[in-house]
Amino acid sequence: MDTKTVPATIGTPPTADDIREGMIKKLVYAVGKDPEHATIQDWSTALGLIVRDHVVDHWFRATRESYTRKDKRVYYLSMEFLIGRLFNDAIANLQIEPAVVEALSTLGLNLKDLLGQESDAALGNGGLGRLAACFLDSMSRLAIPAYGYGIRYEHGLFRQRFHDGWQIEEAEDWLVSGHVWEFERPEVRYTIKFGGHISFDGQGKTNWHADETVFAVAYDTPITGWTGAHVNTLRLWSSKPTEILDLRRFNSGDYLNAAEKLIRAETISRVLYPDDTTPEGKELRLKQEFFFTSASLQDLLRRFMMEHGDLKRLPECVSIQMNDTHPAIAVAELMRLLADEHRLPFVEAFEIVRKTLSYTNHTLLPEALERWHVGLFRKVLPRHMQIIEWIDYHHLAEVQARNLPIALEDIRIIGHGSEIRMGNLAFIGSKRVNGVSALHTELMKQTVFADFHRIYPDRIVNQTNGITPRRWLYECNPPLRKLLIDAIGTGWIADLEKIEAAAPLATDASFKERYAAAKRENKVRLAGEILRRTGIKVDPSAMFDVQIKRIHEYKRQLLNILETIALYHAIRRMPDAEWTPRVKIFGGKAAPGYHVAKQIIKLANDVAKLVNSDPLIGDKLKVAFLPNYNVSLAEVIIPAADLSEQISTAGMEASGTGNMKLALNGALTIGTLDGANVEIGERVGPDNIYIFGLTSDDVAQIRIDGYDPRATIEGDPVLTEVLRSIAEGDFSPDEPGRFHDLTNILYNGDYFLVSADFQSYFQRQRDADHDFRDTSRWTERAILNTANVGWFSSDRTIRGYARDIWKVPVG
Numbered sequence: 001m002d003t004k005t006v007p008a009t010i011g012t013p014p015t016a017d018d019i020r021e022g023m024i025k026k027l028v029y030a031v032g033k034d035p036e037h038a039t040i041q042d043w044s045t046a047l048g049l050i051v052r053d054h055v056v057d058h059w060f061r062a063t064r065e066s067y068t069r070k071d072k073r074v075y076y077l078s079m080e081f082l083i084g085r086l087f088n089d090a091i092a093n094l095q096i097e098p099a100v101v102e103a104l105s106t107l108g109l110n111l112k113d114l115l116g117q118e119s120d121a122a123l124g125n126g127g128l129g130r131l132a133a134c135f136l137d138s139m140s141r142l143a144i145p146a147y148g149y150g151i152r153y154e155h156g157l158f159r160q161r162f163h164d165g166w167q168i169e170e171a172e173d174w175l176v177s178g179h180v181w182e183f184e185r186p187e188v189r190y191t192i193k194f195g196g197h198i199s200f201d202g203q204g205k206t207n208w209h210a211d212e213t214v215f216a217v218a219y220d221t222p223i224t225g226w227t228g229a230h231v232n233t234l235r236l237w238s239s240k241p242t243e244i245l246d247l248r249r250f251n252s253g254d255y256l257n258a259a260e261k262l263i264r265a266e267t268i269s270r271v272l273y274p275d276d277t278t279p280e281g282k283e284l285r286l287k288q289e290f291f292f293t294s295a296s297l298q299d300l301l302r303r304f305m306m307e308h309g310d311l312k313r314l315p316e317c318v319s320i321q322m323n324d325t326h327p328a329i330a331v332a333e334l335m336r337l338l339a340d341e342h343r344l345p346f347v348e349a350f351e352i353v354r355k356t357l358s359y360t361n362h363t364l365l366p367e368a369l370e371r372w373h374v375g376l377f378r379k380v381l382p383r384h385m386q387i388i389e390w391i392d393y394h395h396l397a398e399v400q401a402r403n404l405p406i407a408l409e410d411i412r413i414i415g416h417g418s419e420i421r422m423g424n425l426a427f428i429g430s431k432r433v434n435g436v437s438a439l440h441t442e443l444m445k446q447t448v449f450a451d452f453h454r455i456y457p458d459r460i461v462n463q464t465n466g467i468t469p470r471r472w473l474y475e476c477n478p479p480l481r482k483l484l485i486d487a488i489g490t491g492w493i494a495d496l497e498k499i500e501a502a503a504p505l506a507t508d509a510s511f512k513e514r515y516a517a518a519k520r521e522n523k524v525r526l527a528g529e530i531l532r533r534t535g536i537k538v539d540p541s542a543m544f545d546v547q548i549k550r551i552h553e554y555k556r557q558l559l560n561i562l563e564t565i566a567l568y569h570a571i572r573r574m575p576d577a578e579w580t581p582r583v584k585i586f587g588g589k590a591a592p593g594y595h596v597a598k599q600i601i602k603l604a605n606d607v608a609k610l611v612n613s614d615p616l617i618g619d620k621l622k623v624a625f626l627p628n629y630n631v632s633l634a635e636v637i638i639p640a641a642d643l644s645e646q647i648s649t650a651g652m653e654a655s656g657t658g659n660m661k662l663a664l665n666g667a668l669t670i671g672t673l674d675g676a677n678v679e680i681g682e683r684v685g686p687d688n689i690y691i692f693g694l695t696s697d698d699v700a701q702i703r704i705d706g707y708d709p710r711a712t713i714e715g716d717p718v719l720t721e722v723l724r725s726i727a728e729g730d731f732s733p734d735e736p737g738r739f740h741d742l743t744n745i746l747y748n749g750d751y752f753l754v755s756a757d758f759q760s761y762f763q764r765q766r767d768a769d770h771d772f773r774d775t776s777r778w779t780e781r782a783i784l785n786t787a788n789v790g791w792f793s794s795d796r797t798i799r800g801y802a803r804d805i806w807k808v809p810v811g
């Protein structure tokens with residue numbers, strides 16, 4: 001390597017003096033502030049900039065190395081990256097925390113205060129987006145040369161606030177005080193076309209005459225792997241107009257219309273759609289999907305042509321992963337680039353596409369697989385419509401020739417001539433299709449993709465989701481981190497399965513005591529946050545019972561609330577009995593248009609109001625709904641949890657990752673046999689998890705046999721009393737009929753089988769109450785959760801993708 005180009009700082013971790021001096025320089029010359037007048041925000045920016053310098057050194061070295069080696073590259077296309085804050089992540093990965101803390105103390109500053117200034121980049125809705133963020137971390141950890149590609153939303157997921165217990169959405173503005181982690185690359189930009197018509201020149205050249213074009217401009221964020229040994233790039237695209245201002249209109253005094261094109265173009269990367277299952281604002285959503293997919297493919301093809309040149313080699317040099325169907329248009333867009341721009345014959349282009357792309361499925365609900373009306377699709381993407389017609393026909397002919405007993409209509413991409421099924425397009429255009437937990441993959445083979453599985457028995461594979469142990473233990477849980485390092489060393493940070501060495505310590509008295517003390521410290525911290533954010537005072541020695549995730553009927557927060565009410569009634573009847581004090585902690589956002597989910601939030605808040613102020617109840621039961629659940633809040637709640645609620649209707653949660661984070665931090669799970677709960681149960685053992693309720697097979701059978709929710713409710717006096725109390729307005733005396741819709745759903749449909757699972761859930765909760773009173777035994781079981789879930793590291797997941805799908809070596 002040319003030593004002249006290697007910055008001197010590489011390999012020499014900064015001292016406290018380096019950091020202090022560096023920060024002062026950044027403050028003065030980059031932030032433009034005199035230290036005497038600097039705010040905490042200014043100092044935070046200065047710290048970010050100095051940490052960033054160290055990240056950048058590693059980043060350039062790693063990028064140069066993979067260019068020289070011409071390694072196979074992985075491209076992870078995702079509509080969402082829920083990365084949260086990055087300062088602490090970089091400090092942790094570079095292992096410079098002691099130097100930073102020391103430097104700050106000489107400046108009279110506190111690291112926590114500075115970290116708290118960073119905005120939380122919420123470029124995602126929930127699990128799917130957080131998975132993409134954990135994968136970036138693990139790809140860097142494993143030194144896989146990879147790019148994450150997505151959209152640089154100007155406004156991420158809305159900020160949630162409660163007004164009188166109702167969810168209020170406010171625009172989020174993470175970019176407002178500057179985001180030090182991104183580098184704008186104005187020179188890296190691509191033209192993205194929409195609409196118009198297609199012409200053929202008779203010489204085999206196809207031209208797409210668009211009626212709207214925008215630029216996609218790159219913004220790069222370095223993603224630091226453990227120790228900084230490898231750093232990858234998250235490249236997010238921002239939409240910019242191709243013409244700046246209509247000067248003719250402007251000069252004629254028509255200022256607003258002169259800027260119209262600018263506004264229209266920038267709309268594409270303006271907001272994240274607040275739902276990851278149903279396409280809303282259809283045309284704009286379709287444009288967003290095409291926008292980032294096209295820009296990413298153009299970018300990676302440019303890089304490929306520079307490095308290799310021969311398009312036939314694309315599959316051996318490049319793997320592209322589509323996170324859900326949002327980037328599934330990649331199948332047609334890559335075809336278009338290969339055939340129309342690079343002049344490959346369609347058949348050859350299609351072979352290359354099918355060896356390069358892979359698709360991760362995240363849902364079994366057929367209604368949640370994206371579909372576009374042919375009319376809209378043809379209007380926005382006329383050339384892709386033609387290409388999809390070709391693929392559909394070509395594929396149909398292929399399958400027909402094999403004479404399989406399959407209803408051909410079901411495997412078409414264009415359904416009934418009127419809709420484009422993106423799930424089918426993604427499947428047909430992929431080398432591998434994966435599910436995200438063992439159960440989900442099995443159900444994929446039996447349900448949504450049963451026909452495809454018959455045609456391509458080797459295509460579907462499983463890769464059970466995982467979480468990065470750096471963020472979800474090392475960074476978010478300093479007391480437990482310290483204890484583990486003292487007891488079993490540091491190996492688990494880069495290789496989480498080594499955490500198993502803590503299992504034998506579950507019965508070691510001194511380890512147990514220190515483990516319990518670490519949990520206690522985290523609970524005290526969370527109690528402080530609850531008080532600060534909601535005004536509710538909770539006792540840290542109570543059981544912290546946590547359900548944090550998007551609010552959705554299938555996740556069944558309602559089941560948890562009903563159980564809370566039942567417990568409330570029971571305590572009121574016998575206030576002097578021996579109760580296990582509990583704090584029910586909720587967090588999660590409802591999609592703005594999802595009325596039932598918003599009612600569930602309101603009910604939780606109304607129940608909290610009554611329960612928390614009832615003098616008969618006192619500390620025996622508290623209910624706290626923390627507003628604005630996001631990655632940063634998760635990092636505070638998870639280390640403090642005793643019980644983890646994973647109570648979805650069996651067969652509906654593809655995997656879950658919140659379940660893994662909580663188990664790793666020593667919460668026992670109460671859950672159904674759904675998603676990755678099944679695999680968590682296998683690893684922690686039946687004594688260290690509370691499983692209840694219907695299995696996915698039971699649910700499937702009930703869907704066939706029919707289910708009488710009213711009879712189920714009436715057969716259960718506890719549940720009947722709970723629903724009576726809601727319906728009569730005990731929790732909403734100002735408006736007794738407020739929750740009529742909710743009770744009506746339970747009595748007259750209950751698709752998510754809340755009532756069917758209520759009794760077994762209630763019983764398992766009482767088991768947990770009983771067990772929690774034996775604090776010593778509970779701590780043992782918490783330790784066994786921490787020690788036995790090392791397999792759920794996203795490093796293990798990414799090794800699986802690398803081995804089974806991408807065929808790339810790992811470091």
Ligand SMILES: *Cc1c(COP(=O)(O)O)cnc(C)c1O
Nearest residue numbers: 126127549630631634656657658
């Ligand atoms: C992990 C995570 C999720 C996913 O939680 P599930 O319980 O798996 O749905 C959602 N949001 C945030 C902020 C997370 O960190």
